Amino acid sequence: MKALFIGGTGTISSAITKQLVESGCELYLLNRGTRNADLPAGVHSIKADINNEAQVAELIADLSFDVVADFIAFKPEQLERDYRLFKGKTKQFMFISSASAYQTPFSDYRITEGTPLSNPYWEYSRNKIACEEYLTKQYREQGFPITIVRPSHTYDERSIPLGVHGNNGSWQVARRMLENKPVIIHGDGTSLWTMTHNSDFAKGFIGLMGNIHAIGESIHITSDESVTWNQIYEIIADALGVKLNAVHVASEFLAASSKYDFRGGLLGDKANSVVFDNAKLKRLVPEFAATTRLDQGIKQTVAHILANPEHQKVDEEFDLWCDKVVNALAAAEKALAE
Template structure:
């Protein structure tokens, strides 16, 4: 029986690493990664890798020459131009294109429990979400024109051992900045009152649903958000992290509007989005992938993340710009 040939565009990032690891464990999947080979890699050394600049169409064409893929997973298109170059390079060489979008593509909704059907895309409050929604529309048009199958996947708030989970637009690789504030007893900034609910999914659990979409008829020309049923307030998130670090948190609250005024709307867009409850009904993905279940609690997942950072101090990178912003925000905030 022929194996399913799968291309992961990216494959070593926060979400995609666990997807790659799970795919490598499947005897019927022949996995290839396409990236520049620059990101720290937690995959086996014998993983098949194609190195190219994924944002340069000529590089893509040259690197992918002679390859045809059953499934291509695009973790690396953040705007239409980036998606277009990949679609052109892969046109005629990919049967099923899985585009990783985001729940941030959804518009603000009056529904507390959001589904794929009751929440339209087109989030104009955040550039990242808007660009992802534009990519979704472009992919649908491409597949209507060419007959290629597509699936749109919208991850929620995800984390793994590298990402110290938080609501800020800080690089995952420098997310220890938040842990350092807790450990140092510095004020930890909560947007508004920190009581907004978010849906949290460990990337190991996300991967179970994601890999289950390969060669799955229920996935063809469909869209899914892949989320858990773990709903926590942002304040409770920080409380759990502080407990695991063995410290007592010092919370300061600040309206999101003031945060925007201090750091600028660009860096604050994610926090503005987080000022609404983000709760998602995952019944559609569970119906498509019945084996999907979320088994990593937030407490266990964050404990693993903290162990990783403590065992690998070289990863304890601090973002100086955000550290300074947090200090400034603390001056305007109210102790809680």
């Protein structure tokens, strides 16, 4: 198989890249080259900014592919560019959308690919929906061979997956745990969530590559494991070897903050209970199984981050914001008790 990835070094795509190279795929990555230092041997690099359409068209003029996948497209105009670049050059075009595009709030906590797409809380999700609509139109009217993939919360060894964190990632929350500071959990922590290790996501994605039954289809790829947010934070604290000091804060209260955009990330996504039905993926890729249990994956992630200081990005601004929220709640409780 000959494939081209636009991106290829992110949380989701890096595991796919690694597994494809190990399987002998002829893989090209088209990106700016800023994160290519750790690429496995055998990957062909096309160094370019995908937004420079003329340059990319020139670089791929003599190339064609079995699969082209865009991991970094977020708006319809970026897919319009991809269509111009790759029409007639690929047997399958794969777009990475998002499970946050599904109906929010949900009419049923069980999510299938037939769940309506609608998210009034998050512009990111609405843009992904618009991207899907554009590609579906090209498939129906022009025969452009699309496959739409919807990941949910996918993680790797470089960042601890969380519900509430600042702009510098998740390390500051882990640091608060290590310092026995209160850690914010949105809501009462009992809503169900699904987290998928990127190595498991890669198995499902690779099974869809070159799969004639996936053309024209939309498929989500997630673990079958459901956990509460309380369990998630307890797992993280356990991996760090500390006792969790949790403070539960209403998602609506957090979303009212002008400091961080929790309206989209919480009300439009993580504050809702979701259980994914992966039956469609398993029909298309019968061998698929997510085998990394969350507690096992989190332990691997925490160990990697503790051993690699470059992943420990301090976020003092977020730390102070957490203290402010916790103190505001404590003051409110005191006032009610008087």
